[in-house]
Amino acid sequence: MDIAIVGGGSAAVGLLDALAATEGDTGTITVFEPSSRLWRGRPYxxxxxxxxxxxxxxxxxxxxGDFGHYAAWLGERAADHMDELLGRPLIPRALYGDYxxxxxxxxxxxxxxxxWRVRTVAARVTEVVRSGERLGLRAHDASEHEATHVALCVGGGTPPDLYGLAGKPGFTADPYPLADTLEHVPAGADVAIIGSxxxxxxxxxxxxxxxHQGRITLLSRSxxxxxxxxxxxxRRPRHLNAERVAELHRARGTVTLDDLMALLREELAEAGEDFEELAVELLSTEAEDPVQRLGRQIAAIDDPRIGRRVVQQAAHTVGPFAWxxxxxxxxxxxxxxxxxxxxxxxxMVPVNASALMRLLESGQLAVAAGIHxxxxxxxxxxxxDxxxxxxxKIVINAVNPSPQATPRTARHLVRSLVTEGLATPHPAGGLxxxxxxxxxxxxxTGGGSFITPSIPGIAAQAARTARALRTA
Ligand SMILES: Cc1cc2nc3c(=O)[nH]c(=O)nc-3n(C[C@H](O)[C@H](O)[C@H](O)COP(=O)(O)OP(=O)(O)OC[C@H]3O[C@@H](n4cnc5c(N)ncnc54)[C@H](O)[C@@H]3O)c2cc1C
Known part of the structure; x- marks a missing residue:
């Protein structure tokens, strides 16, 4: 078995880790990563x-399946990075990259x-084609490689340029790494950030x-x-969880949004909480003044009510499956x-919420809606607006890429997979x-929801892929 992993970010790490934990045939694994951020990907x-x-x-x-794996790696360093309001450590993303x-x-x-023989190749894969029983990979440097299996781990897109500002002096199209992009921002400049x-x-x-001393404005439509x-x-939800959703699906062959809301009602009723109250709170998100809302939410960091926590958790655990x-x-x-x-x-994490609130209260930061x-x-x-x-003076693009967007670096690759009949584009985006x-x-991954996959979702998908590879 010769596995080609295209992209060397956290998905590739999760896959290698899961492969190491499963038994079966061995062979070669080649990880292709063109950037200097091997194992760290775009964010870390x-x-x-x-x-x-x-x-x-x-x-x-x-x-x-091992919730303590990262905490064990972090060990005593956790104490240096405590978010006091959250009561948990939050480390710089670069340090997470070390993990x-x-x-x-x-x-x-x-x-x-x-x-296994594992190697990394510093190249961008531009094509995957059928090559008899095998798959042929071509890279930007014209090198050619062969594999029996291919795992695409190319990540998401970069911020779209909604206002056609690419190349204009003072405009930053992609903010990361901020260590480089903010270097060019004079301390007194008025900065507008697209996105909130x-x-x-x-x-x-x-x-x-x-x-920074100058004014900062967040510009967004909403x-x-x-x-x-x-x-x-x-707390682990007892009702709004993947097992209950799978049961419903087995029993009735379908799952609706009303079913999910009924599970949420059960969850809340058991904790003595009111579904309607939570629904009103969530549905007011787009109408309420963002600064007032931020203040209320900072005050609610310790609120023992489970409602919002359950919805947040379900979005990442039940969501990808139920969607x-x-x-x-x-x-x-x-x-x-x-x-x-x-x-x-x-x-956002409490330490960042507090920093935003301080800037809003001092008048240095403003949120402008209805930007056109x-x-x-x-x-x-x-x-x-x-x-x-x-x-x-300065505009920084912080717009979210659309869900299931193809990264610019993988466009040729995706086109070749579709042309060769190795993958099909999903009508709602992705592959x-x-x-x-x-x-x-x-x-x-095609067919996913509009919520960006987080680390647990990526780790779960990597573990499923490792099992599929080992049984192929
Ligand atoms: C800025 C940001 C912050 C985030 N923070 C968090 C967080 O704190 N917690 C959380 O749970 N989730 C977070 N996420 C979500 C999730 O953790 C990340 O998106 C995660 O890094 C995704 O991993 P990945 O390996 O799929 O993609 P990436 O990390 O983007 O890695 C993909 C790699 O593929 C390479 N690649 C692309 N095209 C090719 C090609 N043609 N050939 C070869 N290689 C290619 C790229 O160079 C890149 O290194 C964040 C996402 C972003 C964008």
Missing amino acids: GPDLDSVLVNSPPAIMSIRH LAHTAEKAIAALGEQG GLTAVDVVVSLAARG GVLPHVWQRPDD RLLPEADRARLRRHLRTAVSVASP AIEPESGRFRVR HDGERTA LPAHPRVHVIGDL
């Missing part, structure tokens, strides 16, 4: 210390002991950490900020609440394998 490369992982240790383990690199190296050593999600929060917090993490209660079972009409219903859903599913145009004009940018016009020896892990 070297960057400023203010760029933090966004989740507590129990849900940052890249080893599926991924360490895990990959251990997995490669274990695979070597089992008889987690990437925008990273930019604001990092500007503040570098001592003005919705991510919710704020609540202290984890380590595929829902009728299209229910998926469309959920899409209408996309901003609220993303905001609840991927909240950004145009370069006389060395600045003119921005038009709900309230009229404003200008900024579905059309050959038993082709696998997809992570953002590019």
Whole structure:
């Protein structure tokens, strides 16, 4: 068996780790990664210390089924990175990259002991074609490789350029690594950030950490900020979980949004909480003033009510599975609440929420909604929104790439897989394998929801792929 893993980020690490833990035939594994961020991928490369992982240790383990794997690696270092409000350590993403690199190296050593030969190739794969019984891979440097199995781990897209500003002086198209992009931002400049999600929060917090003095404005259509993490209660939902959803599916052959809401009602009723109250709270997300909402959510970090925690957890555990079972009409219903859903599913960490609040209260930071145009004009940018016009010297793009977007670096590769009949494009974006020896892990997986796969989702998919590879 000759496995080609295309992309060397956290999905590849999860796959190597899971392969090392399963038994079966051995052979060769080749990991293709063109960037200098081997094992770290786009998010976890070297960057400023203010760029933090966004989740507590129990849900940052890249080893599926072992919630303590990452916490054990972190060990005593955890004490240096405590988020006091969350009551859990949150480390810089670059340090999390060290965890991924360490895990990959251990997995490669274990695979070597089992008889596998593992190597990495610093190349971008541009094509996968049929080559008799095997699969042929071509890379950008014209090198050719062969494999029996291919796992695509190419990650997600980069921020789309919604206002056509690429190449304009003062515009940053992709904010990461912030250690490089913020270097060029004068401390007194007016900065406008396009987007108000987690990437925008990273930019604001990092500007503040570098001592930025100028005005900062978050520009977005909705003005919705991510919710704020609540202290984890380590509770496992007894009703709104994957087992109950699978039971319903087995019994009735279908699962609807109303079924999921009934499970949530049961969960809340058991804890003595009111479903309607939670629904009103969530549905007001897009209407309420974002600053007031942020203040209320900071005050609710310790709130013992389980409602929001259950919805957040379900979005990542039940969500990816249930999404595929829902009728299209229910998926469309959920899409209408996309901003609220993303905001609840991927909240910001309390330490960042507090930093944002301080900047908002001091007047240095503002959130502008209803943005409809950004145009370069006389060395600045003119921005038009709900309230009229404003200008900024610097514009930083922090727009979320659309779900299941194909990264620019994988466009040729994806085209070749489709042309060769090895994969089919999903109508809603992403790719579905059309050959038993082709696998997809992570953002590019077709048929997924609009929530970016987080580490536990990637680890689970990697473990399933390892089992499929070993039994192929
Ligand atoms: C900025 C950011 C922060 C995040 N923070 C968190 C967090 O705190 N917690 C959490 O749970 N989740 C987080 N996520 C979500 C998730 O953890 C990451 O998206 C995760 O890194 C995805 O891993 P991946 O391996 O699928 O993709 P990536 O990490 O993007 O790795 C893909 C790799 O594929 C390579 N590649 C692309 N095209 C080719 C090609 N043609 N040939 C060869 N190689 C190729 C790329 O160079 C890249 O290194 C974050 C996501 C982003 C974007």
